[in-house]
Amino acid sequence: KQWYQRRVREGLAGVKAKLFDAQKALYKLITIDCILVGHSLESDLHALQMIHRNVVDTSLVFYGGGYKRGLATLSAECLGRIIQSADAGHDSTEDAVAALDLMKHKLKTTDNVKI
Numbered sequence: 001k002q003w004y005q006r007r008v009r010e011g012l013a014g015v016k017a018k019l020f021d022a023q024k025a026l027y028k029l030i031t032i033d034c035i036l037v038g039h040s041l042e043s044d045l046h047a048l049q050m051i052h053r054n055v056v057d058t059s060l061v062f063y064g065g066g067y068k069r070g071l072a073t074l075s076a077e078c079l080g081r082i083i084q085s086a087d088a089g090h091d092s093t094e095d096a097v098a099a100l101d102l103m104k105h106k107l108k109t110t111d112n113v114k115i
Contacts, residue, residue, distance in 0.1 A: 023048060039071040039099045058099045061106060071098055078105050 026048065030036070036052055038044065040059040045052065059068040062078075072084040075098045083098050084090050 019049065023050060026050070037100050037103055038096060039074075039102075040068065056103055058102045062102065071095055071102075074098075074102055078102055 035054040037056045041057045
């Protein structure tokens with residue numbers, strides 16, 4: 001926990017933006033009709049204090065066995081792709097692409113998908 005807190009402090013050093021600034025920037029990109037695709041988006045939306053009506057959350061789409069499966073695990077199992085490697089850590093672009101590719105995979109491999 002201390003390691004994580006230190007990394008967050010170091011990563012935010014010098015950042016002057018406030019929550020409102022982040023929300024304002026996102027509202028310029030996201031319209032009411034946009035579909036947000038990601039993994040465990042409820043955490044991100046909660047932190048941003050935002051609500052959006054069109055959300056596809058791969059942690060729920062691939063929910064199974066009474067728990068949410070991690071993005072790295074799903075990526076490896078469904079896509080044959082290793083992400084979030086120990087050396088590189090999390091890359092937000094890599095995570096976003098993996099979530100989108102997981103949904104494409106789900107749509108291709110599921111019969112009678114209703115959208």
